[in-house]
Amino acid sequence: MSSPLKTLAAQGPYLKDSWLYRILPSVRHKPYTAMHCGNLTEKWDEVEPDPNQLRWLPFTIPKSSEKKVDFVTGLHTLCGAGDTKSRNGIGIHMFTCNTSMVDRCFNNSDGDFLIVPQHGEILITTEFGKMMVEPNEICVIQQGMRFSVDVFGETRGYVLEVYGAHFELPDLGPIGANGLANPRDFLTPVAWYEDREVATGYSVINKYQGKLFSSQQGFSPFNVVAWHGNYTPYKYNLENFMVINCVAFDHADPSIFTVLTAKSTRPGVAMADFVIFPPRWGVADHTFRPPYYHRNCMSEFMGLIKGHYEAKEEGFQPGGGSLHSMMTPHGPDRDCFEKSSTAPLKPERVAEGTMAFMFESSFSMAVTKWGLETCQRLDKSYYQCWEPLRKHFDPNWRPSKQ
Numbered sequence: 001m002s003s004p005l006k007t008l009a010a011q012g013p014y015l016k017d018s019w020l021y022r023i024l025p026s027v028r029h030k031p032y033t034a035m036h037c038g039n040l041t042e043k044w045d046e047v048e049p050d051p052n053q054l055r056w057l058p059f060t061i062p063k064s065s066e067k068k069v070d071f072v073t074g075l076h077t078l079c080g081a082g083d084t085k086s087r088n089g090i091g092i093h094m095f096t097c098n099t100s101m102v103d104r105c106f107n108n109s110d111g112d113f114l115i116v117p118q119h120g121e122i123l124i125t126t127e128f129g130k131m132m133v134e135p136n137e138i139c140v141i142q143q144g145m146r147f148s149v150d151v152f153g154e155t156r157g158y159v160l161e162v163y164g165a166h167f168e169l170p171d172l173g174p175i176g177a178n179g180l181a182n183p184r185d186f187l188t189p190v191a192w193y194e195d196r197e198v199a200t201g202y203s204v205i206n207k208y209q210g211k212l213f214s215s216q217q218g219f220s221p222f223n224v225v226a227w228h229g230n231y232t233p234y235k236y237n238l239e240n241f242m243v244i245n246c247v248a249f250d251h252a253d254p255s256i257f258t259v260l261t262a263k264s265t266r267p268g269v270a271m272a273d274f275v276i277f278p279p280r281w282g283v284a285d286h287t288f289r290p291p292y293y294h295r296n297c298m299s300e301f302m303g304l305i306k307g308h309y310e311a312k313e314e315g316f317q318p319g320g321g322s323l324h325s326m327m328t329p330h331g332p333d334r335d336c337f338e339k340s341s342t343a344p345l346k347p348e349r350v351a352e353g354t355m356a357f358m359f360e361s362s363f364s365m366a367v368t369k370w371g372l373e374t375c376q377r378l379d380k381s382y383y384q385c386w387e388p389l390r391k392h393f394d395p396n397w398r399p400s401k402q
């Protein structure tokens, strides 16, 4: 089923707002009451810090024959930092679900959701219209926008939430006008509405200061007949990313693959970048082409939509994740190191059939109890992928004369 979409109005230094024409105002609702369901959290101070390299096996999708779980009940916070009240922070969540949301919608008063479906497409009904989002596409639902998610079977994906800033295209600097994610490829829904009364009650779920609240009303909130503006949900197909990379020697920093960024209050560092590792050519001469071993000032959460990520072809699986925290050493596993140290440096396709991505943040993130224990997906043997690394230094080695 396809829904009409249009190109998002060009980005620019404009105020962002939208004007919605609805059948009944949103304020026609009963009071919010706390929901007491415990999978979302921002209580970063209640967990012990853990600087280790962490890796998760694919997160388990509940079977609908056992338990019906929709997008909201299937949302679990994995890690994050900062806080919603002072409007500065991020959360990384997983969603695993098997059932559509029925007569309930969600809105996030805390921030924006960048949603990365990994398994199963999702049909998102928003106050602005409908968007079908498939794996290898992403969408952004900004602060306050109500939406409801329909699924078509077992469904899994990743969510990057930012509090206090919106996602935007990175400054292109010397790249100039065109390249990376181009504005023309961002699509936004066209108005769609239903004038539907719901006698049994429609639940509007509100994420507010990290907690979920529910309020009842007697009608569908998707009652917007028309709208105009530039504050909208939008989607983007990662296949449209125009990849720029090294064509001489050395390995470019992964920031060259930034799709969207949410700027922090400190110039030059992001609250969060959404970075992808798309199919491309590797051509660098005299270079170790995979990511080098590094320790750096960002926290790096990696996810895999499909395929095999070059630095970890085996243990890092689609639907799983990894976290390399601020200044924690990491890099390719031994197999990748050996292969890339000996393979001839001819032009070669990298990441064919693969889409890995990174949520990279200048915040130092805490991992929730759900991430460390409850989900039971932590791969305790992750560190062993570097154990077989051996020294190769030979003080007597000299380059051969040609």
Ligand SMILES: O=C(O)/C=C/C(=O)CC(=O)CC(=O)O
Pocket (backbone or CB within 6 Å): 251, 252, 253, 254, 290, 291, 292, 300, 302, 311, 312, 322, 324, 330, 331, 332, 358
């Ligand atoms: O391409 C690059 O230069 C860096 C990529 C990364 O930092 C991501 C990782 O650290 C992934 C990983 O090794 O698992």
Ligand SMILES: [Fe+2]
Pocket (backbone or CB within 6 Å): 294, 300, 324, 330
């Ligand atoms: Fe890294």
